[in-house]
Amino acid sequence: MYFTHADDIWTAHPGLHALALSVDQLTSAESDQAQLHDLAERIERRQERLAEADMPEIAAWREAFSRMGLKPTQYRCASEALLRRYRKDKSLPSFHPVVDYLNHVSMAYGIPIAVFDTAHIGSGITVRPATGTEGYETFQGAVENPAPGEVVFADPDGHAHSRRWTFRQSARSAVSKDSRSALIVAEAHHDSADADLAAMEDELKAGLSVLGATLGGSTLLTASHRRFEF
Template identity: 50%
Template sequence: MGLKPTQYRCASESLLRRLRKEGTMPRIHPLIDLCNGISMAFAILVAVLDVARIEGALQVRHAEGSERYLTFGGGIEHPEPGEVSFVDAEGNAHARRWTNRQSGLSAVRDETREVLVVVEAMHAGGADDVARLLDAIAQALREVWSVEARTQLLSATQPAFGFP
């Protein structure tokens, strides 16, 4: 991915390090807590985005440097040119460094009604691990909220997933 592994830790690694150090995880939102737990169990990145905050199509692409990224502290940053980001039609970066850093703009809130869950794995066997992780999330959504998830594994031959 072109990132320094100790400077930009992936979310699942950061969660595991925090759990090991503090012995507990903070409560954020029931869905986020669930996805964080599954992310740690599989040691795979899981991002959860509020669909209502995404304008138009969401692309995974190299940043130009003009995209706007809202930090959780309320500040605006611009991804470095070439940095892989999740960018919508309005130029909002909803995630940076793949999904290593999610934006405060599309963070799940109490009023969130529809989410896009993104799971990433680039290791050998990653596609199989992602499929199992997605099944675990879908099962948990059915059991906890009686919600049916629609999933799709993206690849070079299947590069798009349509959502409202």
């Protein structure tokens, strides 16, 4: 299987950096409350220092959304949406031990993280402009067709696994209690993205192991290294 970004994405967003990991044994994963507590403290310290719009990681994603012709106050990257919800409620709903952990890591770093059940992404995912024919499954059971040119996570079978890049993930590949393996992707545009994603890679390797999941491979993606195979 694979994960990659199309050439059009690198051309439009030359400062993009990404981290991709594969993970197995999800059915054995169990929550670690001490780990979540430590991450929650980091999140609160981050929010005490800056408003979401002023965080470099979020500001860079807002610029990326503007380049795509989207209003960044209308469509927010996933990490900003999580942080805003957490600032208001001081908690998040629980979905799955791995998803809960990744949501907290995403907020602690200010970087959006997507996780896909590999049983539902065909042979892999390419982040690319939509053709307009892809099907995106909502969590309400509807199927939408992203407009031509909208950036999506697409598989070769015509399924879109996100809308507006990191705005909203599809129900089709969401991790559930029955998921066995997953692809994890974090993407960033800010100046220190390479160093921050390298630190996140180390943290995820350790943290996922604590949960009982098994890490497969991982790699940092740049314009000169664009493909992750697993």
